[in-house]
Amino acid sequence: MITTSGLTKVYQSRGREVTALDGVDLHVREGEVFGVIGQSGAGKSSLIRCVNLLERPTTGTVSVGGVDLTALAGRGRRASRELREARSRIGMVFQHFNLLSSRTVRGNVELPLEILGVSGRERSRKALELLDLVGLADKAKAYPAQLSGGQKQRVGIARALAGDPKVLLSDEATSALDPETTRSVLQLLRDLNQQLGLTVLLITHEMDVVKSVCDSAALMKKGRVVESGTVAELLATPGSELAAELFPVSGAATGPDRTVVDVTFHGDAATRPVVSQLARTYNIDISILGAAMDTVAGRQIGRMRIELPGRYEDNVVPVGFLREQGLQVDVVDADAEVEADTDAVRDTETAALVKDGAK
Numbered sequence: 001m002i003t004t005s006g007l008t009k010v011y012q013s014r015g016r017e018v019t020a021l022d023g024v025d026l027h028v029r030e031g032e033v034f035g036v037i038g039q040s041g042a043g044k045s046s047l048i049r050c051v052n053l054l055e056r057p058t059t060g061t062v063s064v065g066g067v068d069l070t071a072l073a074g075r076g077r078r079a080s081r082e083l084r085e086a087r088s089r090i091g092m093v094f095q096h097f098n099l100l101s102s103r104t105v106r107g108n109v110e111l112p113l114e115i116l117g118v119s120g121r122e123r124s125r126k127a128l129e130l131l132d133l134v135g136l137a138d139k140a141k142a143y144p145a146q147l148s149g150g151q152k153q154r155v156g157i158a159r160a161l162a163g164d165p166k167v168l169l170s171d172e173a174t175s176a177l178d179p180e181t182t183r184s185v186l187q188l189l190r191d192l193n194q195q196l197g198l199t200v201l202l203i204t205h206e207m208d209v210v211k212s213v214c215d216s217a218a219l220m221k222k223g224r225v226v227e228s229g230t231v232a233e234l235l236a237t238p239g240s241e242l243a244a245e246l247f248p249v250s251g252a253a254t255g256p257d258r259t260v261v262d263v264t265f266h267g268d269a270a271t272r273p274v275v276s277q278l279a280r281t282y283n284i285d286i287s288i289l290g291a292a293m294d295t296v297a298g299r300q301i302g303r304m305r306i307e308l309p310g311r312y313e314d315n316v317v318p319v320g321f322l323r324e325q326g327l328q329v330d331v332v333d334a335d336a337e338v339e340a341d342t343d344a345v346r347d348t349e350t351a352a353l354v355k356d357g358a359k
């Protein structure tokens with residue numbers, strides 16, 4: 001639905017060049033919620049502003065819904081009609097809501113419809129319908145100053161939906177909200193994604209946001225995408241920084257000559273007694289160093305850090321046993337890591353192939 005290739009953005013700032021985007025290839029599939037995460041200054045806002053061409057990329061292309069936006073002429077107020085039309089199919093939600101304080105809630109939602117030249121009666125009908133959709137039907141006549149932060153953001157979302165967009169972009173839409181309100185606004189985005197088949201590209205610096213609503217995610221650093229994939233793929237990628245942050249487990253080896261492995265359980269594997277089977281089958285003592293269960297991308301996932309006696313070379317067979325059970329096994333022991341990683345990458349690739357084949 002959204003594809004960027006070789007996207008770069010260089011700003012000229014006081015005679016100096018600032019590279020905000022340094023070759024970004026991103027692919028967001030139709031109907032998914034895609035989260036871009038990264039620290040301040042990583043280039044997240046530049047990316048989203050290039051996706052709807054609020055900012056013209058320095059090089060590279062952006063296509064949304066099959067239309068190459070970078071090929072359409074104009075910029076800013078002088079955008080061509082084609083570009084303006086394409087852009088009206090992309091909704092945008094901002095961190096600080098950007099509502100007009102002199103207009104009522106309904107007036108704010110009607111604004112983009114006025115720009116699109118929709119008649120007064122139709123505007124009002126559409127605005128009320130959208131306010132109903134975001135749960136604010138009774139606030140149509142209120143002014144922004146009379147609303148809570150969460151309500152303001154709901155107005156921002158209703159306004160973003162005015163042009164019947166296929167794509168919704170959100171730049172830190174929940175960063176100014178308290179945790180409770182954040183949850184309800186995220187739930188709204190998720191509902192809209194499902195009810196309207198809306199593709200959502202959201203930017204955040206909060207891992208919890210990715211965990212609760214995203215199907216896929218990308219990690220940005222210094223203008224580059226350093227990791228991306230579906231949340232399930234990321235969790236199945238050894239050494240993935242996003243996976244480790246989405247799902248941290250900790251615990252250090254209790255002594256030398258021990259093998260520490262992280263075992264990730266997806267779906268029904270979570271309920272099978274694999275650890276006791278492992279202990280019985282190979283007659284070894286297993287220590288559990290850390291464990292966590294959580295719901296990520298709507299799926300139950302468990303991760304456990306366990307310790308086996310002996311070095312990695314002594315544990316190739318038990319580790320293989322765990323993998324045969326369909327579990328993902330990442331060896332934490334530094335010495336053995338490289339070797340184990342290559343195995344696991346191969347496993348992941350195989351799993352991906354099997355999954356694709358099954359579709």
Ligand SMILES: Nc1ncnc2c1ncn2[C@@H]1O[C@H](COP(=O)(O)OP(=O)(O)O)[C@@H](O)[C@H]1O
Pocket residue numbers: 011012013018019020038039040041042043044045046047
């Ligand atoms: N309009 C601008 N002019 C000059 N530099 C900018 C401009 N916008 C962003 N930058 C710089 O580009 C880099 C990326 O910024 P930004 O895309 O806002 O990152 P993020 O949203 O991840 O915090 C930063 O170094 C920032 O200072």
Ligand SMILES: [Mg+2]
Pocket residue numbers: 044045046
């Ligand atoms: Mg930003």
